[in-house]
Amino acid sequence: MKWAHRLTFFLLCCNHLLFSQAVVLLSEGQPVAKGEIHFSISQLKEASFPLNGQWAFYANQLLNPDQLPAPTTYAQFPELWNSLQKKGYDIAPIGYATYHLKIYFDSIPPRLALSIPDFYSAYRLWINGEIFAQNGEVGDSRASSIPYWLPITKMLIDRSQELDLVLQISNFDHARGGPLDPIFIGTNERLLREKEINQNLTFALFCVLIMCGVFLLGLYPLRNMDTAALTFAAFCLAHSYRIIGSEDYLLHTVLPALPYWIALKLEYISLYISIIIAWEYGYQLFPGTISKRIMHPVQYTYVVLCLITIFSPAHIFTHFVFVNHALLVLSVVTGIYLSIGAVLIHFRRNFNFSIGFLMLVFLMIISIGDSMGLWHSNYWVVLFLYANFLFFQYRHLSQRFAYSFKKAVEAADAASQVKSEFLATMSHEIRTPLNGVIGMTGLLSQTPLTNEQKLFVDSIKSSGDNLLIIINDILDLSKIEAGSMNLNLAPFDPEKVVREIFQLLEPKAIAKELKLLIEINADVPKQVIGDVIRVRQILLNLVGNAIKFTERGEIKIEVSVLSLTNQKVNLKWSVSDTGIGISKAIIPNLFEPFSQADGSTSRKYEGTGLGLSISRKLAALMGGSIEVDSQEGKGSTFSVELPFDIVSFSIMHEEENKQTPPGLDAGLAKKYPLQILIVEDHLINQKLISILLHKMGYETDVANNGLEALEKVEHKPYDLIFMDIQMPEMDGFMATRKIRNWGNLSCQPIIVAITANALHGDREKCLEVGMNDYLSKPLHPEQVAEIIRTWGSKRQEN
Secondary structure, eight states, rough: OHHHHHHHHHHHHHHHHHHHHHHHHTTOOBBTTTTTEOHHHHHHHHOEEEEEEEEEETTTTTGOOOOOOOOOEEEEESSOOOHHHHOOOOOSSEEEEEEEEEEESSSSOOSEEEEOOOSSEEEEETTEEEEEESSSSSOOOOOOOOOOOOOOOEOOOOSSEEEEEEEEEESSSSSSSSSSOEEEEEEEHHHHHHHHHHHHHHHHHHHHHHHHHHHHHHHHGTSSSSHHHHHEEEEHHHHHHHHHTTTOOOOHHTTTTTTTHHHHHHHHHHHHHHHHHHHHHHHHHHTTOOOOOOOHHHHHHHHHHHHHHHHHHHHGGGGGGHHHHHHHHHHHHHHHHHHHHHHHHHHHHHHHHHHHHHHHHHHHHHHHHHHSSSSSSOHHHHHHHHHHHHHHHHHHHHHHHHHHHHHHHHHHHHHHHHHHHHHHHHHHHHHHHHHHHHHHHHHHTTOOOOOHHHHHHHHHHHHHHHHHHHHHHHHHHHHHHOOOOOOOEEEEEEEHHEEEEEHHHHHHHHHHEEEEEEEEESOOSSSSSEOOOHHHHHHHHHHHHHTTOOSEEEEEEEEEEEEEEEEEEEEEEEEEEEOOOOOOOGGTTTTTOOOOOHHHHHHOOOOOOOOOHHHHHHHHTTOOOEEEETTTTEEEEEEEEEEEEEOHHHHHHHHHTTTOOOOTTHHHHHHSSOEEEOOOHHHHHHHHHHHHHHTOOOOOOEEHHHHHHHHHHHHHHOOOOEOOSOOOOHHHHHHHHHHHHHHHHHSSSSEEEEEEEOOOTTTHHHHTTTOOOESSOOOOHHHHHHHHHHHHHHHHHH
């Protein structure tokens, strides 16, 4: 975040410079007195000065320089005729007048210039008897007067020590007449430079508002449709016209032919719309702070003002400016209240909003005073307030976005955590009884049974195996999506894998009177390095699906080589069938989770629709891919491309010399005499494990929970403990920690976790608390026997 702090520091420095410039330019210089002003050339070389003060004033007269009588009346310049009328001058806001000023220099001046504002009307300016500048057409009636607003900066050709200024002004189109802003005098170079700087900064502010509005509009969909961002974007876009379409009216420098009445209407409408949106922006951020009973009447009034502005001429709609002033005062009070209330709600989160909104409030105050003629707005002060308003509001919205994004991330993490906890709970709750179902069914199948009983037992075992497959599929999908699926790379024989799958699934094919064929190309390597379990899982899914969706014909498994080098081989495993096929419209979604060809497929053939999704994700995890070629009613071919490393001769020879561990051994207890404790709270699982160990020759003890286990371990030395994890009274983790912390035991037992928790990280948790090994339910007799062999032999070595 260093860049953000540097940007903030830079902008604050810019604000300091703007404020410093504003303070400097607040100086008014020496005033005009009785229609005259005296300058020293040294003064003009150092700064530019406003020609403010008492000008000779000829109300309701349009006088040329040769027509001026001796002055008898002086009026403050600049000051609106509305104010002069209230002071007793014989002048109306709608009318015309002439001003006269003499300027004296103490020596021949350098190249000077005048910066002349728009005066809200038409004007004509003479200097030393020659027309110097004008806006529109000055006249003594609405028909003869044509207003035009464009500030002018122009160099003086006459370099005499005395300047005689005659200014004619006429106004028949605006509710406020007369001069509002001063004329500045200074060196030509200085005034042109100041004008260029002002124009550049104004256009830059205009572009910043446009960019902020467009950017926030683009950000709006990403912020969960945050209406505050949308309203601020609308405010920036609506108010952008005010920057170039009012005050100095820079839009006329770009579009000089723009009609006066269009520019004036747009100026008022943009102001009204900006205030409507500003109220809405504050409400969207803090709906509990602003009352709709206040906001809606203000907004509706501004809507009416917009309609009046659109459908009436300037000399009518400008008279409603007093309504705007009253509403602006209400807006100022509300803005201050809102800024303070926002900080009280949450200081750190709303500090930037409050500071920025206060800047907007100050802008309103300056606009009200300037419009009423109470003071003249300083350009640098206005720019300073605008810059701070945009800067702090943008920071607030950025923080608001970051905060909402943080909340969204936290919600997503919480949802993910809930999902993980749900999967862990469901895995445990389902696997625990399933362990009893599958285990007891396996034991029952080894007892003498009638043909009918054997059929029932086989059905129970098949259902239990299918349920276990579904559970494993869901857990595998969860692991892959979480990025926690790890590959166990080891040498294996591709042909052997295919033949194992053939032997495993051939009975199902025969039961449906299907041919199951194998074709292994001669160039397929005998040994490759990969995760044989995941390869087998993919092929089991594909071949199982082929058998499931084929009613007659054959299923063919083919293994071929796509590319081969000394160290790498790219194998293609193809599973073809003559089944129902898949329509072209369904294929793009075929590998999505919980997806099958159509709704009737899941009802007729059963299944979760996870197999293909998991297979494709596993293939991608191994650096491969799965493709499908199918025609509806003519069968399908699923092709899996997987890269492998080729096993060298030495590794192959070493693998061939490895002995396959023996299966269930009834005399295992004689080879590895062990005292075994079973800690399990589930009665069926207690019986299952006890029977399994009894068939291996062991007599075991049983504890129902961790507390009972501690009592038994304290009074009897055990060599091996099968420890469940989730139990009442005391769980397996706590019991293991206490056993490991006992120093009075003659020999620490081997503790093997037996748990239905089979998610990623469960094994690691068991090992961290001091357990030696881990078995997930359902338990298989071969796994239990292998645990005894592994740890029994280590016990004997020690």
